[in-house]
């Protein structure tokens with residue numbers, strides 16, 4: 001499907017975005033291995049999270065969809081999963097393959113996990129290495145670095161793992177395996193990545209402690225819970241940014257997740273000059289949420305790097321667009337991880353924003369963007385990467401004339417309903 005976007009005028013809108021993708025995955029996996037029933041409200045029915053549901057069903061878990069966004073999971077307890085009759089297909093979802101690898105490492109059976117062409121290019125040694133240290137048997141292509149992965153679970157040893165990368169997927173895989181280990185397992189990361197697994201395990205009565213950049217988990221049964229999921233800040237980011245880059249616009253996103261390990265985008269937009277207000281802040285199911293408003297005015301460039309990067313890792317394509325609209329040179333560094341996401345997101349954004357006439361250059365670990373130009377609509381590639389497709393659409397809202405995003409169906413990976421939200425701003429030509 002090709003998406004057509006036209007330049008929009010300053011707008012006022014109040015919207016909600018679908019449930020958080022990271023928390024949705026975790027609610028299904030953790031609910032599946034808890035004792036008793038877990039109910040999930042505001043579950044994200046995006047393709048990635050549906051892949052997680054399918055994998056857990058193949059492992060013997062009964063998951064009832066009460067509606068597209070409400071699930072009832074009959075937890076099977078820590079040792080109740082069953083060997084799947086076929087390979088497990090995670091589709092496009094890195095979170096599913098890495099977290100599930102951790103879960104399967106402690107099971108007394110054999111599993112094969114694979115996914116689409118993008119998943120089969122993404123690095124898996126980052127989870128295979130620590131899980132093997134714990135005693136699991138794991139094989140993969142390219143000397144165990146690439147999916148498909150074959151995993152034979154074993155009784156696991158507790159380890160203390162110093163992760164070379166600030167990755168919540170690596171941390172979570174080890175913490176989930178740690179539930180099956182023979183003592184305290186810890187993970188120390190170089191900077192704090194999103195902590196949804198830690199919060200949810202604590203909510204399910206797991207034994208988990210966080211001390212700075214180190215998280216410690218002990219084996220122990222989990223108890224099913226009612227989980228209510230906040231709106232996904234990574235999906236909201238496209239609309240927060242739309243208001244920020246079109247001066248005179250105002251948007252409010254209701255019930256948006258505000259977990260501090262995810263709110264880097266708000267800090268950067270504020271530093272660039274957008275007016276941001278948070279109201280109705282509260283904690284539900286262990287996660288902070290609130291109503292966030294952004295008022296657009298003229299923006300100035302910023303430098304983004306260091307410990308901030310994991311706190312806005314999925315928002316860098318959006319920030320590249322915002323940088324193109326800001327006065328001065330925006331510098332993004334320490335973001336080499338973007339090369340191993342669904343696509344090489346640094347290269348993709350440099351290539352696609354250039355088509356609009358932006359002055360943007362890919363560096364070894366980031367982007368340099370000279371902003372505040374006048375841009376013309378362009379025909380863009382999505383690279384079958386949902387975040388690239390939506391970032392190109394965002395640029396189209398501010399560029400003269402019409403923009404086309406090819407192969408935009410990948411947006412359903414994380415944001416079903418994106419086009420409806422876009423229509424509310426007035427930027428949709430047709431779909």
Ligand SMILES: O=C(O)C1=C[C@@H](OP(=O)(O)O)[C@@H](O)[C@H](O)C1
Nearest residue numbers: 022095166167168169170313314
């Ligand atoms: O744990 C998670 O749910 C995620 C962690 C991040 O990946 P890394 O942990 O690999 O950085 C992020 O990019 C991804 O969209 C979701």
Ligand SMILES: C=C(OP(=O)(O)O)C(=O)O
Nearest residue numbers: 092093094095314341387
């Ligand atoms: C990187 C992402 O997801 P995953 O790693 O789960 O494929 C993302 O949603 O931007």
